[in-house]
Amino acid sequence: MDLSRFLPKRVRPKDLVHFTRQLATLVSAGLPLLKALRTLYDQLERGYLKDVVGEVCNEIEGGATFSNALSRYPRAFPELFVNMVRAGEQGGMLDGILKRLSEFLEKQQRLIEKVRASMMYPAFVMGVAVVILVLLMVFVVPTFTSMFEELGGALPLPTQILIKTSDLIRNFWYLLIFLPTGFGVLYRWFVKAAKRRYYIDRIKLKLPVIGVLINQIAVARFSRTLGTLLSSGVPILGALDTVRNVVGNEVMTRAIQNIRNSIKEGESVAGPLEKTNAFPPLVMKMVSVGEETGQLDKMLVQIADSYEEEVDVAVNGLTALLEPFLIVTMGLMVGFIVVSMFLPLFSLTRLVGGE
Numbered sequence: 001m002d003l004s005r006f007l008p009k010r011v012r013p014k015d016l017v018h019f020t021r022q023l024a025t026l027v028s029a030g031l032p033l034l035k036a037l038r039t040l041y042d043q044l045e046r047g048y049l050k051d052v053v054g055e056v057c058n059e060i061e062g063g064a065t066f067s068n069a070l071s072r073y074p075r076a077f078p079e080l081f082v083n084m085v086r087a088g089e090q091g092g093m094l095d096g097i098l099k100r101l102s103e104f105l106e107k108q109q110r111l112i113e114k115v116r117a118s119m120m121y122p123a124f125v126m127g128v129a130v131v132i133l134v135l136l137m138v139f140v141v142p143t144f145t146s147m148f149e150e151l152g153g154a155l156p157l158p159t160q161i162l163i164k165t166s167d168l169i170r171n172f173w174y175l176l177i178f179l180p181t182g183f184g185v186l187y188r189w190f191v192k193a194a195k196r197r198y199y200i201d202r203i204k205l206k207l208p209v210i211g212v213l214i215n216q217i218a219v220a221r222f223s224r225t226l227g228t229l230l231s232s233g234v235p236i237l238g239a240l241d242t243v244r245n246v247v248g249n250e251v252m253t254r255a256i257q258n259i260r261n262s263i264k265e266g267e268s269v270a271g272p273l274e275k276t277n278a279f280p281p282l283v284m285k286m287v288s289v290g291e292e293t294g295q296l297d298k299m300l301v302q303i304a305d306s307y308e309e310e311v312d313v314a315v316n317g318l319t320a321l322l323e324p325f326l327i328v329t330m331g332l333m334v335g336f337i338v339v340s341m342f343l344p345l346f347s348l349t350r351l352v353g354g355e
Contacts, residue, residue, distance in 0.1 A: 011049045011076045013112070017105045019049065020081075024098035033094065034060050052076045065089055080225060080242050087233040097232050104228045111220065111308055118315040122322040129330040134169065134176070136337055141166040144341045155344055162340040198250040205251060209321065213314045218249045219283060220307035222256070227300030236263060252278055269296065 019040060026036035037057050044050040052073045059069040067086035070077040081101065088097030145163050148155060155163070169176070191197040205211045225246055229239035240260040244253050255276035262272035270288035273279055283303055290299025 011052075013105070013109050015049055016076075016081075017102065017109050019044070019053075020098065020105055021102040024095065024102045027095045027098055033066060049076060066094070079245060080229070083234050083238060083242050084229060084232045087229075091233045093233075100228060100232060104224065107224065107304075107308070108221070111217070111311065114312055115217070115315055118319045122319060122326055125323065125326045125330070129326065129333070132330070133333060133337075136334070137166045137169045138173075141337070141341065142170070148344055156340070158336065158340040159343055162337060198254065201250040201252075205249070209314075209318055213311065213318060214249065215280075216307050216311045216314060218247050218252045219279060220304050220311060222247050222252060222279075223283070223300045223307065224304035227297045227304060230300070231297035236269070255279070 022040055022043075023036055026039060027033060031039070034057060037053060037060070041050060041053045041057060044053060056066075056069040056073070059072070060066060065086075067082050067089055070085060071082045084097050084101050085094070088094040091097075141162060145166065148159070148163075191200050204214050207214075222243055225243045226239055229242060230236065234242070237260060240256055240263070244256045244260070247253055247256065255278035258276055259269065259272040262275075263269060268291055270284055270291055273287055274284045286299050286303050287296065290296035293299075
């Protein structure tokens with residue numbers, strides 16, 4: 001019974017990391033695979049992962065291999081996970097593969113958490129700024145608007161803009177909810193086609209600061225995934241098929257497909273890698289050295305370590321740039337509101353003083 005058809009939930013990466021680490025520990029300790037899975041099943045909390053692990057146990061008891069059982073639940077176990085387990089089964093080193101897989105998943109999750117944690121504060125500042133501006137527009141500006149109407153006279157242009165904006169927000173407040181949601185849905189539809197996504201991802205890579213960060217994350221993911229798969233005994237063509245689906249950037253995906261096609265025709269990795277123009281020169285040189293020394297997998301892992309450190313530095317730098325930018329932007333917007341509200345009062349004061 002394929003539970004994935006009835007349960008649309010996915011397994012959280014954090015839960016998958018924890019499950020893989022525990023399974024690797026039990027199997028390395030000499031516990032048979034099925035007994036280790038049953039042990040983990042008893043310990044798991046109720047949810048999609050527990051149900052899937054139970055089904056996997058039943059399929060293994062019915063004669064299926066571990067990798068084939070896992071492959072039936074792609075929403076729980078990604079292609080990378082299945083391919084590495086299959087390589088471990090074929091090479092008779094499932095315990096070592098599971099340990100390597102748990103380390104890989106932990107490093108990938110740590111990288112994602114670093115990026116998310118670094119973006120939390122700027123996102124919080126932006127959210128607070130939006131809330132403050134909306135409150136000013138909805139509750140404070142209308143009070144001054146009533147006072148201006150009683151005073152009469154022509155209002156300065158900034159004040160007119162402010163009042164019109166306040167009226168727009170109060171009368172069409174639902175647009176603040178539906179417009180971002182609609183834009184998100186439209187964007188997801190637009191990038192659904194690979195051709196459109198390719199052009200969007202090209203633009204992303206050319207953005208200042210952010211484009212460099214996106215490229216570094218993609219290179220780190222490519223290097224660590226390919227290095228881990230190769231060191232686990234997965235053939236190069238199969239490894240590239242898996243890597244192609246996890247880099248998260250269509251430009252890199254097409255580059256990897258071109259590399260795969262060239263290797264299939266008998267070329268090395270370094271040559272096609274250079275032709276794609278999607279990877280930094282340092283990566284190409286290190287891959288070339290790795291091929292020459294017969295240690296491509298280790299070289300790729302070193303590249304991943306290096307680029308993950310660069311991602312950490314880049315994220316910290318981006319956060320350092322965003323914080324003052326958001327604070328200054330918020331100050332300017334609040335300042336514009338304050339000045340716009342008091343300009344008519346200054347004009348009235350001058351008129352009274354002139355009389």
